[in-house]
Amino acid sequence: MSFMFDERLDGALPTVDKAAVTSRLHEVLPHMTLLSEPEDLRPFECDGLSAYRTVPMLVAMPERIEQVQTLMRECRALNVPVVTRGAGTGLSGGALPLERGLLLVMSKFKSILSIDPEARLARVQPGVRNLAISEAAAPFGLYYAPDPSSQIACSIGGNVAENAGGVHCLKYGLTVHNVMALEVVTLEGERLTLGSEALDAPGFDLLALMMGSEGMLGVVVEITVRLLPRPEVAKVLMASFDDVSKAGGAVADIIAGGIIPGGLEMMDNLAIRAAENFVHADYPVEAAAILLCELDGVDEDVHEQCRQVREICAAAGATDVRQARDEQERARFWAGRKAAFPAVGRLAPDYYCMDGTIPRHRLPEVLHGIADLAEEYELQVANVFHAGDGNMHPLILFDASDDDQRERAEVLGGRILELCVEVGGSITGEHGVGREKINQMCSQFNSHEIECFHAVKRAFDPAGLLNPGKNIPTLARCAEYGGLHVHHGELPFPELERF
Template sequence: MQMPKPDASVLVRRMEIAEALRAIVPGEGVIDQPDELRVHESDALTAYRQPPMLVVLPESTDQVSEILAYCHAEGIKVVPRGSGTSLSGGALPLADGILLGLGKFNRILDIDYENRCVTVQPGVPNLAISTAVGHRGFYYAPDPSSQIACSIGGNVAENAGGVHCLKYGLTTNNVLGVELVLIDGSVVRLGGKHLDSEAYDLLGVITGSEGLLGVVTEVTVRIIRRPETARAILVGFPTVQSAGACVAAVIGAGIIPAGMEMMDAAAMRAAEDYAHAGYPLDAQALLIVELDGPEAEVDDLIVRLEDIARGSGADSVQVSRNEEERLRFWAGRKAAFPAVGRISPDYLCMDGTIPRHRLPDVLTHIQELERQHGLRCANVFHAGDGNLHPLILYDAAAPGELEKAEAFGADILRECVRVGGVLTGEHGVGVEKRDLMGEMFSEEDLKQQQRLKCAFDPESLLNPGKVYPTLHRCAELGRIHVHRGELRFPDIPRF
């Protein structure tokens, strides 16, 4: 993994920079001791590590603004970090950059039931929002599996998803407003308690921008009423094809489930051994479909769902009779990652999205790749929205296995793009998929995205080396190439 070459002229000024930051964030808010810096050397993608030059932990928007203004003036790179649960290396530090940790922004600022929104600081964990409003029957819908730990600021940076986003949307569909500090230190507000933006949808652009455009210091999210009821159905299939056909039939029948998850035999067995959820171990594919909403609607649709499952060739169908049973169905799926972690020393989690109907082809292709690369793979799949999580099993202690696993993962993602899908559905590009961007986008597509980056951060100081494989200078991107000799196209109909 190639990162931008550290700037020696910045590194020699390390202590001077630390002093300047201490003038902004007094006390223990600036970390410069090597052993303490190492704590921050990676996020949840632990395959890549790099201690930052310095860590700064501001407590107020004013401090963030002063830090960014200072870094802007001095040409110092900044890597923002929430809880560090990114699976794509989005918060991987830079040797010559400061790591801007937002962990001290941990307060819930405003709960407004009438307008159905909550305003929080970015370091507040995702689940803490639902906990704070739960007693009134409300919750925050996006539920990434790291929701106990991951921060809402990180969710905004990555546009986090979760198992329920088919029905309730991703982070981007549930954020109403942010306070954002730009690299020059100016503070802007985008959105608020109202809907839609007054001009360019900068809120939509910031969401999922992986810390490349600005630092979010406050977030307003939409909360919704917890559905009256939820029921799940657990279906075992003799083939992946029949499970895939069932997914298509559910959607074709006009049903949008709250969640629709698939596991292949390998993932299911690992999960069953770990969580004892009662999964049908003779099945080749397992589907969990959950419906939620008004009781009358769920009762109505669950019957239709059962018919569709049987009609798609299911071997076994169980409908949850009570809340305990529903949670048991989920227990195995929710434990799938740690369960796989138990059967292999290490695993790489991929995150491609594909058109749903291509699932059987892609799984067959992955089986072929297992043979080619000599590594095993277990598949967990957000079937409702086509988001595939192949877990490639490897042993980091065995020389060359990480590289083999990376090559395997890259081949899977290439296949996802080839069948009409994308490199990442919810984990972000970060450093992990950066060098694969060319598989999905042309040079021209990437340059246009980077021009947007230039509008926010012309010196490319915010999280450089992430998302885009080539760092272009903004002046170079601004040049325009038109060929006068070939213009005045005679074939444009003019009247």
């Protein structure tokens, strides 16, 4: 399938002589892997959001920081746009290549450089898989907390680029909360060290600025992450509800009770049935919603918190609360949740996974809003979400071979994100903006705010060569999309329009 693709961006980019660039890069970086043949480039045409596809002009796969520095200097000098890609599992098209650009693939940066169990830090290269960090830390009783569903495949560099989350981010935070320092190569080929092992850093918080910046400010070449001690025990409760609002109420009550679960996930009836059919997790297929609540920590605390959560769920109107009796049952409870996306994927030829965040207490209202929108666009939507932190993943079911359905799915997705903004939330939770949500940025921000984003972008990349066209819309795009707050009747910063 593919969505309506906006060709203006590539049109606005500089014209580049592929042969000249290829020859120059071979000359200055003779040992770097450089792919230029169509059959070699094809595998890189999309990331995890395969609705958008573009074959890149060239693919570079450096393996040393010095090569990245040289490459950046050359791209700057030759005016070649650069899109950086990690494992390519991103769901918002952040690593979508440019037809006239170079794709910088970081997959050869795959070393774990050091693990310091005393300081509880791991220094790793950006191409290291998320789960590989926890595996390497396991002998010390430590692990890396953020756990996107794709953790078996996604790279830590991509996690930084998108500020990835996961089931455990309510308790342990997003990627930004678990990265202590970054080494970054700028477009000028200079190295920056941002952050340190200390809690606070002087000057502007460029470390936080870099997190989730989708490769638009520099290339991350080294990452120092915090490691946490493995919790002594983890228990899972599954509560069933005959009404999604009651489940939403229970979420609020658990948090209000001062309990911070390791994970607090919610699924609606369509998602429950899909998961149950797929992996037989022993889910209650008649329930309107289930909550999965994982409590982790030291044994006595967890025991006491399980008691409290059971009570809270019962008081909130749960029809049933079950605690996994053993590790096997705990794994089964989670298997359903973890397989929810592919499970829902079996219900229709295609699905479109959204990612919005809302204030937790607006949950019931937003669920009703999504149901109304689904009806309006005549599409089914299954809801799976990180309820504890208000991060929703509505899954829109459709058939991409039907042009009309495909278009409705795309518009419905945008409307759902706009609903998130209306209730005071955000158009992203953990997947980033990328190419996918660029129009919704116009709903989230006014023109002055978007101007600020562009000004920050120019501070790092005056030539506009780093991942142009992602994350931040041009003001012209917003004006067309109808979301722009025009100031004194004029578009500010007309010179920005080429980005």
